[in-house]
Amino acid sequence: MTINEKQDQIIEDFELFNDWMEKYEYIIQLGKDLPLINAQYKTDDNLIKGCQSRVWLHADYQDGKLFFTADSDALITKGLVSMVVQVLSGHTPKEIADADIYFVDAIGLRSHLSSTRSNGLLSMLKQMKIYAIAYLAKALQ
Amino acid sequence: MTINEKQDQIIEDFELFNDWMEKYEYIIQLGKDLPLINAQYKTDDNLIKGCQSRVWLHADYQDGKLFFTADSDALITKGLVSMVVQVLSGHTPKEIADADIYFVDAIGLRSHLSSTRSNGLLSMLKQMKIYAIAYLAKALQ
């Protein structure tokens, strides 16, 4: 699946929920699932400090593709992080760099993305793109 | 006449005028009359700098009463100054210190007195009261 196909899939899934409670229950469940990051990577170096919650992000490069793992101290953020990781992981740096992440808005969780003020998720997306661009740049050399 | 009688007289006089033009013509005429201050007193020491026009003020103390002379570089201010001088001159320091000058407002020239921002006339009134209070203080010693 392309990045957008994955996003559309999530949006479709969310349309099945009847109210915000069900959405949140789902996201929180995603958040509660096993930590998404290897404990050794939960370092200050990998820490992205948002205005409300903290996110750790680690990237691996394999066979021309980037694979992400992540974690957060807030459950809802963690659930969202898990979706973003699922959407972007396993794609080429170019695909990631060009990606337009619209699903978070579409599923009605805009408080996590609005405003230029960086919060955990926005900073994480930015960081993922920076990784991607760094690999792109390397490839060009 | 008391200070207030003089003020009431001015207010009454002004009621005779039909419009602002006549009022201003009268005030301007007062302003055009001979300089109200002896040239030797038109010094920086006697200068009161307002926000728009300058006023020079001199005080003489005789037989328990204060006598003022004054001038201004703006004609309308000068006319007003001449009225204020007329109202306060020849009274005791106590009378001057206690005086409430209401005629300027009453004759519709409030731009010369409004706001706490000192302008020429307001500063002049303040200065006249300071003179009066200084003589009062002296008398008490």
Add this chain to the structure above:
Amino acid sequence: MFNDNDIITKAAKLDIEKIRSDFPILQTLVYGQPLVYLDNAATTQKPKSVLKVMDEYYKEYNSNVHRGVHYLSQKATDAFEVARRNVQAYINAKHEHEVIFTKGTTESINLVASSFGKRFVKAGDSIIISAMEHHSNIVPWQLMCEERGATLKVIPINQKGELLMDEFEQLLDETVKLVAVTFVSNTLGTVNPVKEIIDKAHAQNIPVLVDAAQAIQHIGIDVQYLDVDFLAFSGHKMYGPTAVGVLYGKEKWLNEMPPYQGGGEMIKTVSFKKSTYNVLPFKFEAGTPNVTEVIGLSVAIDYINATGLDYIREREQQLIHYAIDGLKSIAELRLIGEAKERAASISFLVGNTHPFDVGEILDKQAIAVRTGHHCTEPLMDIFKIPGTVRASFAFYNTEEEVDKLVKGVKKAVTLLS
């Protein structure tokens, strides 16, 4: 626990309906539900009268003040200076020129830090603040101390969130040039004994700045009774508009301090060789002032006066105690800040839930609270927590809204655990 029906008579209920109808935003729906606004410590809502006067100002006499000879300018200037006297009366300042209009508490404090610092603070000196200060009463002093080689000393607090007054006295040595403390903590709700602090500091000739951002809307303040040297507060937290605040300063200090910003209004004469500065308050009001906002603030004060600070305080105390009792019924809920004397903010955490998660789920129920460190990061470090959920009340809130909050938190906890 207080009971809604016990404490509120029918007349009082009518009062509240009348009051709520004065604040248009309280009729707003959020996600289709009536807004429950419990973020009053961040900013309060505005009564109609405040909005009306600002609209009228722009429609009828908007003009630059002080320098104009024309009618509009006179009218605007008069309104502006009447507002100053209204603020003067509200805090019982001795002189109207002791009231300086700023853009908010933050600017008021920065002004003092910069100008007082330049005049009175040298290397080796110190400034005292407290452990519960808002960043706006920490960072200006840090910047100033760093620049001047002075040090910052901090009054510690106990676990309840009260200042340790004995320790405060220990800190008061001859290096101290100023004490800057908050009247009410925006995070903990603690009301500090500012009169006692001022008396103790004055006994050693040390002036005191009080950050009244969270007090001015809840507690009557008489600057002459307190004998406070500087008082700072914001319009937007006292039912007034954004972009206006006040610095009260004793004449003797303000006269000795150098100007802060340079520009129009604050000068007496300017030449390229030498400029001289205007008298108070203008010396500290550089540039075109926030006339509209100052006029709005004045009407907000009228509104507070008409409502009565006593009534406001009583209602808010009822609400706080009702809310604390309600929240305590939630298992694993932990209050952050349990001072004996408190005003309108309540901070809490529930079990292991993250405040951001709780805040988001409350939001979805149309309940507006604040989450995070509330600009008091050092305080969070002391309590070793990442942040809190904070509900903060105004006299226009109701017991029904408190009930919704309690129910909402319970729902959040269920979802999150």
Add this chain to the structure above:
Amino acid sequence: MFNDNDIITKAAKLDIEKIRSDFPILQTLVYGQPLVYLDNAATTQKPKSVLKVMDEYYKEYNSNVHRGVHYLSQKATDAFEVARRNVQAYINAKHEHEVIFTKGTTESINLVASSFGKRFVKAGDSIIISAMEHHSNIVPWQLMCEERGATLKVIPINQKGELLMDEFEQLLDETVKLVAVTFVSNTLGTVNPVKEIIDKAHAQNIPVLVDAAQAIQHIGIDVQYLDVDFLAFSGHKMYGPTAVGVLYGKEKWLNEMPPYQGGGEMIKTVSFKKSTYNVLPFKFEAGTPNVTEVIGLSVAIDYINATGLDYIREREQQLIHYAIDGLKSIAELRLIGEAKERAASISFLVGNTHPFDVGEILDKQAIAVRTGHHCTEPLMDIFKIPGTVRASFAFYNTEEEVDKLVKGVKKAVTLLS
């Protein structure tokens, strides 16, 4: 002399009526006569749309920005940041974080004087300003130069009120750390060749601050084309609300400069040991921002864009030339400032009359002009005059109003001589 009927087609007249109806205050009566507002350089009037959006803000989503998780706060934050991008687009800044919201031009300039000064100016250095600067672009530099042991150098002007560009080049030596000039003189109406000034300064690696308080509402400004380093302007002079202004600064300078005020919003982390500062633009926006006013400013920009700066400039040029021609018909009238390139202010004196007297008599005819030194005292000293009468125009003024001005001045002269 232009003739009303020649230059204004019927369609254009209709335009003007439509435009005037957008500004409620223009329908006001003063002393029973229709207001003739010719004090636009002091402050402009506001279109309905600006008032409406601010009223809506307070009634529908007033909230503290950036730190809130709840709906109102999100909405307010979004509106605030959309406004920033609107300002960015209006001046064509490269990055939105190069747009700093302040309370006005004066604060914008003080911010640069203080922060740029601390970072880049040492004893022996110098700053260049011009002889026609507003006090707000003089005093901040005087204060800073005095503090840092630097000197202030002044570009002289000719009798027409134009900068002497040769002399400017002479002043550009290696001590110069910054050039600060006004784009348009508020007193003389002169439009300065800022592009040339910037190019010449940049040739020697000297940055330039442009005071655009009197330009932003009249002339299209593209900061990237100008390559200007700092640009300062006020909302209230561009049909926006009071209490808001903008500092544009190139990212590279803003990043290198230390923060100005300390407090909420401008920090990344705070501890009593060490605080770290937030990224741009927040690093320079301490305290609760002027959200309402910023949103109002944004709608003022929408209004300007919808009207078209080209149209505005053309109309204003027509009015100025019509007014100059009319005023010149008055015996003994002397224009102060006769630059070739000029914008909306006209200063004059008539015979020996005092400007204050003329202003007062115009006021009684419901004509609002400004009298005095217009916060440019050094300029008055150069022309050896106590002040001027200044009529300043906006695109909503009309030829009929100019006629009233000319008639009014004639009446004043008759009365006063």
